[in-house]
Amino acid sequence: MKKILILTLIAAFMISMLFLGTSCKEEEVAEEEVAEEEEVVAEPVTVTFWHIQTVEEQAALWEELANEYMAANPNVTIDITGYENENFKAKMTTVMQGGDPPDLFQSWGGGTMNEYAEAGMLKDITSFLEKDSWKDTFAIGALNAFSYQGKYYGVPRDLGMVGFWYNTELFADAGIDNPPTTWEELLEDCQTLKDAGITPIAVGEGDKWPGAFYWEYLATRIGGEDAFNAAYAREGSFADEPFIEAGEKLAELVAIEPFQAGFLAALWEADASVTFANRDAAMILQGQWGAAQFASVDTIGGIDDVLGWFPFPMVEGGAGNPGDAVGGGNGWNVGKDAPDAAVDFLKYISSVDSQIAQAELGMALPVVKGSEVGIQSDMLKLVAEGTANAEYFQLYYDQFLPAAVGSVINDSVQGIFAGTLTPEEVAHAIEDSVAQELD
């Protein structure tokens, strides 16, 4: 009995080895064929291209554009890799430390990009942008998020502002006719909603950045452009009055306990957006990607029909303008060793048509002039208008400032949500980190 078993195993092993041998051969042959094909064409170039679109149709758009480009330029091979957001960030740290960035990759501009540029990991594409006035096709505010010390290291494809998404039905149930325009009104509405048995706000504070939006917006409303610029230029400080007051105002909101149960551990994608989309909370402060996310996690259906949007309320006596916006977006960076074909391909995917397609798929509020027509929902048109008309556009602090400061902001603002840190402590923690990084 045992012998038979052993014999069978040996036989199975040998047969599998046989297959292994043949399959290896096949691969070799295939490789040779490819090599022969490439030899025919002059100067083959490979462009590595990393994006973070995980939704199938969105990733397919990049595939489609790459195939079109490769068909028109047979010597170019576009090597596409799609990563999940957090995996992408982890992967970037290793390739950047290894000094081997991909040719074209997802970027949010700002502080992280500046650190890459400082380390010489990015290619200066200013001359390409100036040629044939490519530069002029972009909304200039969006493009400037990709410049560092007067040089461009990439281009944007998406820019939008953070604002309150709200559930019009739940507002009506609580008897609120108009969305709040001042911070006091927001606090009152939260109380009204609570009294009506409705959770006023969903927040994914486990991720930390959704809560930091509140603090950053309050600082922008209270201190305006001047307070931030002074603190950033190190003429003022992030422990100045407006930044402490931002924390105090946020603490007022936290004191009402307007958030869903377990908000301190909740994640934006897995929890908070689900809570909001399934009508379990009336408001959520999020960026332009909100609408698409709600639709994808809505199990009841029809969230778009009850969705409303209003800008972050004004703070009485604040120095900021009601039109000032906090936000940011997505774009591309070009790696230091990228061939010219990479920039040419970048230009190709930044066309009006490509931008319209991106807008139609809900993956961008487009930044190339003339592509606004692609925006589908009325709500997103509101966001786009707010973005375009912002007198002062503040990039998210955690993107604009160095990565270390961004993390300190996100971590310490969570302390206000948890009631473990005072507004003064938060402002000083941030100032200490800024002083260490920028002074």
Place this chain on the structure above:
Amino acid sequence: MNANIAKNNISRMSLVKNKFEKLKSRSTVLLFLLPAIVLFSIFLIYPIFRSVYYSLFDWKGFGPAVDFVGLGNFIRILTDEVFLKALVNGLIIVVFSLIIQLPLALMLALMVGRKLRGRGFFRTVFFMPYILSEVITAIMWILIFNADPKRGFLNAIITLIPGVKAQSWLGNTSLVLPAILVVLTWKYFGFHMLLYMAGLQNIPVETEEAAVIDGANRYQTITHVTIPLLAGTIRTSAYLSVLGSLQVFALVWIMTKGGPVNASELMSTYMYRFSFIRFELGYGSAVAIVMLLISLTISLLYRRFLVQPDYLG
């Protein structure tokens, strides 16, 4: 005379031969160890020295480290409240693993290690959590711990009891550490149970039988015969549990990222945050060195003052 010389020669020859043999066998041993030594040096020894070097710099991880700060990073670590909190949390996990996980594992091993109907089934069930990857375990427990009774299994169960409210297990600064302890216990008790079961196999049945004949009851047999005979295994298991607890990372990072507001911060999550989120790799390296020293100290103290674990003989 001649015979004597011949004898001497022979013995000298055999001595030389012996020496040669010894050298040969030693070089053979060395040869076999070489791959391990090379890998060990490249992936463990070298990185440790590299970390020591980087820990003296304010370094972001890009390009060469130039901003020398001496022991500045270490001073900052030891005066940082969050690090001290992480250290305390780590010790809490060590202590509770020892006083909850190990007795539980021992108890179950005593139950399923002996004659018990369906013990194979129980053994498999108890050992299963240990086989799961940490990532899967973490995600599964995130779902179980969900604060919303409509979505979270645990809350759905406890809210069936009248008067009991849903709890935000991972979102409450005072509940998060106990919640993580539950998961750690759930995941690792099976491993320790297996160790004890192996230990139980080595205890001859006769000793316990003798105790029974001498009039010991079940409880007395266990406390006076079985457990003392298991002492070696218990020491090994405690040793592994302490070192394992100090190294917990993936589970906590995925479940809470050390939050909310550092309530479940561990030295490992603290190190990861500074190294790979804040990109203060110099500081992160210093944290890693401190962690290494702490683990090493505990390990050496354990071996010095408590008896050596079993596998060291």
